[in-house]
Amino acid sequence: xxxxxxxxxxxxxxxxxxxxxxxxxxxxxxxxxxxxxxxxxxxxxxxxxxxxxxxxxxxxxxxxxxxxxxxxxxxxxxxxxxxxxxxxxxxxxxxxxxxxxxxxxxxxxxxxxxxxxxxxxxxxxxxxxxxxxxxxxxxxxxxxxxxxxxxxxxxxxxxxxxxxxxxxxxxxxxxxxxxxxxxxxxxxxxx
Numbered sequence: 248x249x250x251x252x253x254x255x256x257x258x259x260x261x262x263x264x265x266x267x268x269x270x271x272x273x274x275x276x277x278x279x280x281x282x283x284x285x286x287x288x289x290x291x292x293x294x295x296x297x298x299x300x301x302x303x304x305x306x307x308x309x310x311x312x313x314x315x316x317x318x319x320x321x322x323x324x325x326x327x328x329x330x331x332x333x334x335x336x337x338x339x340x341x342x343x344x345x346x347x348x349x350x351x352x353x354x355x356x357x358x359x360x361x362x363x364x365x366x367x368x369x370x371x372x373x374x375x376x377x378x379x380x381x382x383x384x385x386x387x388x389x390x391x392x393x394x395x396x397x398x399x400x401x402x403x404x405x406x407x408x409x410x411x412x413x414x415x416x417x418x419x420x421x422x423x424x425x426x427x428x429x430x431x432x433x434x435x436x437x438x
Contacts, residue, residue, distance in 0.1 A: 261387035265420040272376040284354040294333040317352040373428035
């Protein structure tokens, strides 16, 4: 059976989970295409490399020679066709071209409609992250209530102050999510 948690552990675990939510959103937003070439667009494309799905960044050097181009140089020249196929099937709207030992990828500027779709996708990701943060707040508050009502109850003022700390944490993480969202929306609109 799980050992009952104390208030500090509840706060610590709550903050860790909220941090992970913000980190996840940050990673997801890096993969949203803006029209400016960035290695994050293709780093996590899964390539079928000798029967196992491997991240592209583990199989090749990815560089940005120009603002609208990516250059992928496979460490193993034999993996080139598998990499091209993986990029084509990843539904990123990218068209990889084989060029010597490397693969050149032109990153087209998104149309006005596509930008609106991307902005809506970014806002949806941000809202999902805020919901996850609020769920963490709810769970932590429930744990605090159990502590306050348990056999060895937490003093009322300690429970109240812990809940205030949880609310402050929630506010900080929600603001961070809003910042990440606004920054990405601006990136999409600026191109």
